[in-house]
Amino acid sequence: MSESGVAAGKVHEFTTKSDSDTIAVGRKLAALLAPPQLLLLTGDLGTGKTTLVKGIAQALGAAEPDEVTSPTFTLLHEYEGVREGKPVKLYHLDVYRLEGERQLETLGLDDLLTDDALVLVEWGEKFRSLKKRATGEIVIRSAGGDARKITVTLKEQG
Ligand SMILES: Nc1ncnc2c1ncn2[C@@H]1O[C@H](COP(=O)(O)OP(=O)(O)O)[C@@H](O)[C@H]1O
Ligand SMILES: [Mg+2]
Secondary structure, rough: OHHHOOOOOOEEEEEEHHHHHHHHHHHHHHHHHHHEEEEEEEOOOOOOHHHHHHHHHOOOOOOHHHHHOOOOOOOEEEEEEEEEEEEEEEEEOOOOOOOOOHHHHOOOHHHHOOOOOEEEOOOHHOHHHHHOOOOEEEEEOOOOOEEEEEEEEOOOHH
């Protein structure tokens, strides 16, 4: 087996210079994200994880950017949209405040991850179980000032 056979994945990179740029990248990403997906949304506080979700939600017709806010306290926001003519459930989670796998389990992720689900998790990398189950990762890094580097890695889909 070739080396690339080991879950090489596909990598997409974007650079943005403003929040509206990042929303536009989110809109593009929606086209790449065929459900079901469980994606870790990784990056320091204020890098633009929630901002990116605004664009994804917008492209799916699930919510306007202004309607997408951080699920910091509610843990989970749920939207319904359409992608390639099929209904999509968009789940946006922020698990920063959860401590330990037991607390994570109370979210019932297994029930969320249906065939039509796009699950985007901020701070999911804190949890081993989420890292194991993730179908990909979106990493946002600050690149000075308002610039951001966005790296999307998706596992090969079977
Ligand atoms: N290039 C950029 N991409 C995304 N957000 C940016 C960018 N430049 C500045 N910002 C600002 O950074 C903040 C990102 O906030 P948010 O999306 O809530 O971050 P996170 O969810 O990662 O904590 C917003 O205030 C946004 O206006
Ligand atoms: Mg956030």
